[in-house]
Amino acid sequence: MRVFFIGFGQAGGKLVDMFLAQDRKLGSTSFRGIVINTARTDLMGIKNIPMEDRLLIGQTMVKGHGVGTDNVTGAKVAADEIDTIISAIDRRGTHDIDAFVVCAGLGGGTGSGGSPVLCRHLKRIYREPVYAVGVIPAPEEGRLYSLNAARSLSTLVNEADNVIVFDNSAWKNDGESVKSAYERLNEEIVRRFGVLFRAGEVSKYGVGEMVVDSSEIINTLRGGGISSVGYAISEAIPMAKNGGKSSSKKDNNGGLLSGILGKKEKKAEPHVDIASGEDKSAKIIGLVRRAMLGRLTLPCDYSTAERALVLVAGPPSELDRKGVEKSKSWVEENIAGVEVRGGDYPVDSGYVAAVVLLATIGDAPRIRELMELAKEAKEEVVRSRERSHTAMFEDGVDPLFE
Numbered sequence: 109m110r111v112f113f114i115g116f117g118q119a120g121g122k123l124v125d126m127f128l129a130q131d132r133k134l135g136s137t138s139f140r141g142i143v144i145n146t147a148r149t150d151l152m153g154i155k156n157i158p159m160e161d162r163l164l165i166g167q168t169m170v171k172g173h174g175v176g177t178d179n180v181t182g183a184k185v186a187a188d189e190i191d192t193i194i195s196a197i198d199r200r201g202t203h204d205i206d207a208f209v210v211c212a213g214l215g216g217g218t219g220s221g222g223s224p225v226l227c228r229h230l231k232r233i234y235r236e237p238v239y240a241v242g243v244i245p246a247p248e249e250g251r252l253y254s255l256n257a258a259r260s261l262s263t264l265v266n267e268a269d270n271v272i273v274f275d276n277s278a279w280k281n282d283g284e285s286v287k288s289a290y291e292r293l294n295e296e297i298v299r300r301f302g303v304l305f306r307a308g309e310v311s312k313y314g315v316g317e318m319v320v321d322s323s324e325i326i327n328t329l330r331g332g333g334i335s336s337v338g339y340a341i342s343e344a345i346p347m348a349k350n351g352g353k354s355s356s357k358k359d360n361n362g363g364l365l366s367g368i369l370g371k372k373e374k375k376a377e378p379h380v381d382i383a384s385g386e387d388k389s390a391k392i393i394g395l396v397r398r399a400m401l402g403r404l405t406l407p408c409d410y411s412t413a414e415r416a417l418v419l420v421a422g423p424p425s426e427l428d429r430k431g432v433e434k435s436k437s438w439v440e441e442n443i444a445g446v447e448v449r450g451g452d453y454p455v456d457s458g459y460v461a462a463v464v465l466l467a468t469i470g471d472a473p474r475i476r477e478l479m480e481l482a483k484e485a486k487e488e489v490v491r492s493r494e495r496s497h498t499a500m501f502e503d504g505v506d507p508l509f510e
C-alpha cells in the first residue's frame with residue numbers, strides 16, 4: 109500500500125521518521141510523509157525528514173514552545189492552520205497514494221488535539237481512506253494524559269476510518285519507565301505496522317503465491333472503530349534454506365529486513381522453529397496462532413474482532429499457500445466476524461513473520477478504563493460547577509444578575 113504518513117506531535121513525528129527510514133532502508137518508495145508540531149525543538153529532533161516537510165504550527169498562539177499537554181489548544185491550533193497543513197501535504201504529493209495514516213501520541217496536547225481535526229479535514233478533501241495510529245499513555249504518566257487520550261480517542265473514532273491503537277503500558281517492561289522505553293516501543297510499532305502497511309506492494313524478491321493488495325487492507329479496516337495488531341517471528345532460518353541469505357555475519361538481525369521483521373527477542377515475542385524440517389504450513393499456522401494469542405498492540409478480546417487480515421512475510425522458500433489458507437480458517441473460527449483476508453509477502457529475511465490485524469474490536473480493558481475515567485472526570489466537573497453555583501447562591505450572589 110502506498111501510504112502518506114502524517115506525524116502529529118512528538119510521538120507521531122518520531123514514528124513517521126522511523127517509518128520513512130525503514131522504507132528508505134528497503135529501497136522502497138511506498139511511504140512518504142510530513143511531520144507537524146507546535147514545538148520547534150521537537151521538529152529539530154527529527155532525523156530522516158527534510159526540513160521542508162517539517163511543519164511548525166501555532167506560532168502566533170504558542171510561539172514555537174508547544175501546547176504543554178493542553179489538547180484543546182492543540183485542536184484549536186490545528187483547526188486554525190488547517191489550510192497550511194493541507195498545502196504542505198499537497199506539496200509533498202498525494203496523487204498516487206492508497207491511504208493516509210496519521211500517527212500521534214494521544215496523551216499529550218499537539219497530537220492528541222490535532223489529529224482528530226486533521227483526520228476530519230483529510231476525509232473531507234481526499235477520497236483515500238484516513239487511518240490513525242494512536243499511542244495511548246500508561247496510567248503511570250498521570251491522570252491528565254489518560255484524560256487527554258480518552259477525549260482524543262473518542263473523537264478520533266468518529267473522524268478516522270479506523271484507529272489502530274498501541275498501548276504503551278502493555279509494552280513497557282516491569283520497572284522500566286515509559287520514557288526510557290520509547291525507542292524500543294517505537295521499533296515495535298514500526299516493525300508491525302511497517303509490514304502491515306507495506307503489504308500489497310510488489311516486493312523485489314518476487315510476488316507471493318497469495319498476494320494481498322491494498323484493497324484488502326482497506327476492506328479489513330472498513331468497519332471503523334478501534335483495531336489491534338498481533339505479531340510473531342520465527343527462529344532464524346538456516347543459511348542453506350534461505351538461499352544463503354540469512355545474514356548472521358553481515359547483519360545479525362535477519363538480512364535486508366533487519367529491524368523490519370525484527371530478530372529473535374528474549375521475551376517480547378513467541379517464536380516457532382521454522383528450521384526444524386516440519387511441515388511448512390504447520391509452521392505458518394503456528395506463527396499465526398502465536399501472533400494472535402500473544403501480546404497485541406492493544407490487548408483486547410480478539411474474539412470480538414469483526415474482521416481480520418493475516419500476513420505472512422519471509423523468504424519465498426518458506427512461504428506456503430496452504431499454511432496461509434489454514435491460518436485464515438483458524439482466525440475465522442476464533443473471531444466474531446467471518447471476513448478474514450490474507451496473503452504472503454516475499455522479503456529477503458532470515459526470519460518469517462506473521463502479522464494479524466484484528467479490526468473493529470468490541471472489547472479492550474484499557475479502552476474501557478480510559479472511557480470510565482473520562483466519564484468520572486466529566487461528572488466531577490458537573491458536580492463542582494453545581495457546588496460553586498450553590499455556594500454563590502448561599503452567599504446571596506446570583507451569577508446571572510451580578
Ligand SMILES: Nc1nc2c(ncn2[C@@H]2O[C@H](COP(=O)(O)OP(=O)(O)OP(=O)(O)O)[C@@H](O)[C@H]2O)c(=O)[nH]1
Binds near residue numbers: 116216218
Ligand atoms: N510509544 C511512544 N510513545 C510516546 C513517545 N513520545 C511520547 N509518547 C506518548 O505520547 C504522549 C504524548 O506525548 P507527545 O507526543 O510528546 O505530545 P505532543 O503531541 O507533542 O503534545 P505536547 O508536547 O503536549 O505539545 C505521551 O503521553 C506518551 O504516552 C514515543 O517516542 N514513543
